[in-house]
Amino acid sequence: MRENFKSIVRILAKELYDLYDSFKIDAISSNHFKQSEMLEWIGNLGCSNLIECEKIGNSAEGRAIYLYSFGNGTTNILIWSQMHGDESTATMALLDIFSFFSKNHGHTVTKNIEKKLRLLIIPMLNPDGAEYFTRHNAQLIDINRDALALITPEGKILKETRERFRPAYAFNLHDQATGYTVGLTKRLTAIALAAPPFDEEKTDNITRIKAKKVANVFAQIMHQFIPDHIAKWDDTFEPRAFGDNFQKQGTSTILIESGRWQNDPNKFFIRKLNCVGILATLFAIAIGETTSSDTQFYDCLPYNKNLGYDCIIRNANLRANSRVPVVKVDVGINFERKFNKDTRVFELNAKIVEVGNLENFISVEREIDATGKSLDPQRIVIDQIFPANEIDSLFK
Ligand SMILES: [Zn+2]
Numbered sequence: 001m002r003e004n005f006k007s008i009v010r011i012l013a014k015e016l017y018d019l020y021d022s023f024k025i026d027a028i029s030s031n032h033f034k035q036s037e038m039l040e041w042i043g044n045l046g047c048s049n050l051i052e053c054e055k056i057g058n059s060a061e062g063r064a065i066y067l068y069s070f071g072n073g074t075t076n077i078l079i080w081s082q083m084h085g086d087e088s089t090a091t092m093a094l095l096d097i098f099s100f101f102s103k104n105h106g107h108t109v110t111k112n113i114e115k116k117l118r119l120l121i122i123p124m125l126n127p128d129g130a131e132y133f134t135r136h137n138a139q140l141i142d143i144n145r146d147a148l149a150l151i152t153p154e155g156k157i158l159k160e161t162r163e164r165f166r167p168a169y170a171f172n173l174h175d176q177a178t179g180y181t182v183g184l185t186k187r188l189t190a191i192a193l194a195a196p197p198f199d200e201e202k203t204d205n206i207t208r209i210k211a212k213k214v215a216n217v218f219a220q221i222m223h224q225f226i227p228d229h230i231a232k233w234d235d236t237f238e239p240r241a242f243g244d245n246f247q248k249q250g251t252s253t254i255l256i257e258s259g260r261w262q263n264d265p266n267k268f269f270i271r272k273l274n275c276v277g278i279l280a281t282l283f284a285i286a287i288g289e290t291t292s293s294d295t296q297f298y299d300c301l302p303y304n305k306n307l308g309y310d311c312i313i314r315n316a317n318l319r320a321n322s323r324v325p326v327v328k329v330d331v332g333i334n335f336e337r338k339f340n341k342d343t344r345v346f347e348l349n350a351k352i353v354e355v356g357n358l359e360n361f362i363s364v365e366r367e368i369d370a371t372g373k374s375l376d377p378q379r380i381v382i383d384q385i386f387p388a389n390e391i392d393s394l395f396k
Contacts, residue, residue, distance in 0.1 A: 009289055012109055013221045013280035016100075020272050023100045031088045031266045032337070032346050035063055035127035041095055042068075047102035056122075057157040060138040063127040065157055070101060073116040076167040077282065078251070080122040080158060083143045083174075083242070085129015085136070086337075089258035089267045090173030093274035094123040100279060109283045116286035120165055125154050133339045133346065145240040155242070162246060169214060169252050169285065171278065172196075172243045175267070176257040178334055178364060179309050182231045183302030186362050189259035190226045191273060192304050193219055194233035196255055198248035202235060211252035213290045216298040218254065218281045222273060223297070232301040233257050260308075260364050309353065310335040311391060312363040316370035318355065320377050330358035331380070335365065335388055350388040352380060370395070 025041050042053075056067045081090040101110050113119065124130055128138035136142050137152050146155035162170070180189040195211035197203070204212075222230050233255055238244050246253040256277075258270045284290050309332035319326040332354040337346050368391070376396045379386075 006289065008287070009217070009221065009280055009284045010224060012283060013276055014224065016109065016276045016279055017225060017272070019104070020096070020276065023103045024096045024272070024275070025092075025099050028092050028095070031092065031268075031271075032133055033088065034131050035124055038091065038095065038124055042098060045099055045102050047098060050102060050105065051098055056161060057153060059126070059128045060153055061128045061131075063131075065122065065125065065127065065154065067161060068098070068121045068123070070119045070121070071114045071117045073114070073118050073286070075116060075169070075285065076118050076120060076165045077169045077171070077285070078120045078122075078162060078165060078167040079171040079173065079278070080125045081173040082123065082130060083125040083154065083158070083172075085126045085131070086133045087135070087175035087258070088130065089175050089271050090256065090274050091123045092268075092271040093278060094121055094173075096271070096275040097279055100275070109279060112286040113282050117282060119282070120161065120167060122158070122161065125158060132341070133337065144242055145238075147242045147245040148240050158242060162249070162251060167251050169211070170243075170246050170254075172246075172253055172255045173274070174255065174257045176233070176259055176304070177306075178260055179306055180231065180259055180304045181307040181362065182229060183305055184307070184360070185228065185302065186307070186360070187228050188261065188308060188362065188364065189231040189304050190229040190261055190270060191222050191277070192231045192233040192257040192259055193298065193301070194235045194243075194255040195298070196241065196243040196247050196253060197235055197237045198244055200237045202237065207250050207252050208247055209295065210290075211247065211254050212295040212298055213293040214252065214281060214285065215254045216293050216295050217284045217290050218256070218277050219298050219301060221277050221280045221284075225273060225276070229259075230301060231259075231304040232298070233304055262364060265365065307360055308362045308364050309333055309358070310364050311350070311366040311368070312358055312361060313368045313370050313375075313394070314358070316395070317374040318377065318380060319374075320380070326374075329355050329375075330361075331355050331375070331394075332358050332361060333391065336385065348388040349385045350391055351385050352382055355380065355382065366391075
């Protein structure tokens with residue numbers, strides 16, 4: 001019986017993957033968007049009869065925060081995205097999921113989820129951060145370090161929502177920083193997962209084991225699309241984080257971190273993986289597959305390592321100043337998308353993070369072979385930020 005369920009989850013995940021282009025929201029053309037745009041896309045789906053919308057509070061700057069619910073089942077599942085305002089990948093995926101429910105209402109995945117589960121979804125918990133594309137909220141506070149102090153209205157709303165519905169499971173959706181790799185493999189992490197601990201000792205109890213089983217199913221679903229690009233997120237206990245606290249309070253919580261994929265600056269492929277992975281995992285929960293799962297695949301995932309840069313210049317000559325000799329070096333550069341409050345446009349900046357031997361590192365967006373070329377020492381300043389289109393002028 002169990003093998004049948006496993007193969008059903010696998011087959012349906014593949015079907016969702018193949019169907020994706022037919023239901024994804026085409027209007028989303030960039031991963032930089034504001035709450036007003038998100039609300040317009042949801043409104044255009046015309047699915048308010050299927051997916052209930054409730055205002056559950058206001059952000060620090062007074063933007064409404066909404067909870068969307070779907071399904072008539074008895075198992076409550078809380079899903080939130082973009083508590084960090086510049087981490088929008090999963091928000092796009094959640095909107096695609098709304099679109100899937102709306103366009104494929106008769107599909108067996110939709111039917112099982114609708115019958116067995118009650119989804120409670122907060123896409124974009126931090127609309128102020130999304131407005132300015134910053135990690136923190138408008139009070140400059142990282143909401144995911146506010147689970148105990150509850151200084152932020154967004155943190156309070158999240159806590160109240162958990163207490164109101166007492167969900168059996170929660171999905172905490174993020175984007176991780178650029179440049180993470182799967183262990184020492186030189187392969188980019190596309191998705192990193194964790195069942196966060198609830199104490200320093202990383203003790204397992206029933207709640208956390210249930211979360212690990214869900215993470216195990218999610219990782220196995222991902223494995224058929226991106227083998228060897230899945231990692232385990234750092235599972236050090238963080239007493240101020242929501243996932244760790246929800247785990248402590250009895251809601252089996254998994255953290256999903258969207259990583260990177262080569263030549264995917266808007267992270268649309270990662271968005272697709274999130275959409276398919278979350279839908280198929282919810283289906284697996286609905287049919288009881290996660291209960292019978294073990295945790296072995298999740299337990300054996302390699303940890304995330306930070307062995308990538310957005311851009312790497314290789315084999316360049318550098319004489320850092322007139323008192324030192326010329327040496328051959330690599331240069332690791334990361335890109336930063338910053339919102340310019342004056343011009344109200346996003347600027348792509350670059351930052352030199354490291355100079356030296358980067359043979360064990362991979363580049364995510366750009367690789368420059370600078371053999372025989374010399375770097376301009378005036379331009380090579382660690383941590384200095386400059387427009388990304390000036391990278392070619394780093395040479396003499
Ligand atoms: Zn985050």
